[in-house]
Amino acid sequence: MTGPVRQARSVARLAAVQALYQMEVSSAGAETVIREFAEHRFDRDVEDMTLAAADEAFFAELVRGVVERQKDVDAAIARRLATGWRLERIDATVRAILRAGAFELAHRADVPTEVVIDEYVELAKSFFEGPEPGFVNGALDAVAQDVRS
Numbered sequence: 558m559t560g561p562v563r564q565a566r567s568v569a570r571l572a573a574v575q576a577l578y579q580m581e582v583s584s585a586g587a588e589t590v591i592r593e594f595a596e597h598r599f600d601r602d603v604e605d606m607t608l609a610a611a612d613e614a615f616f617a618e619l620v621r622g623v624v625e626r627q628k629d630v631d632a633a634i635a636r637r638l639a640t641g642w643r644l645e646r647i648d649a650t651v652r653a654i655l656r657a658g659a660f661e662l663a664h665r666a667d668v669p670t671e672v673v674i675d676e677y678v679e680l681a682k683s684f685f686e687g688p689e690p691g692f693v694n695g696a697l698d699a700v701a702q703d704v705r706s
Contacts, residue, residue, distance in 0.1 A: 562612070569616035570657060570676050571683075572598065576620050577653035587624040591617050623660045630659045637699035650684050651693065658697045663704040670701045 658677035681690040
């Protein structure tokens with residue numbers, strides 16, 4: 558995969574996490590949020606700076622996929638949480654990261670496991686300075702063992 562394609566996928570993953578978070582806190586539907594991103598966030602200049610291009614089709618696939626398969630995605634994550642922990646207790650941003658990553662691990666076999674985990678751990682690092690990136694790494698690694706073995 559070339560640099561620009563890889564970067565467009567990374568931007569799409571970030572946008573998908575943001576969209577999933579937005580959907581959770583606002584109760585907006587997937588198609589509404591996908592349309593909003595396409596019309597108002599992608600390919601826009603922000604403060605005289607052009608943002609990197611996103612793979613919009615990949616973004617939409619991630620958002621729709623998580624929503625359509627949320628019960629299975631959540632179950633895959635919940636199976637790997639520590640005893641007594643529920644997905645609802647996890648920070649909403651971490652939950653969005655885990656859902657997108659778990660969906661990609663389960664339904665995009667064309668993307669190497671290491672790439673998926675690394676991308677979402679890096680996203681977690683962009684949002685958190687504490688233990689969350691390590692948590693995301695461990696959780697997605699465990700999900701990968703379940704869905705890719």
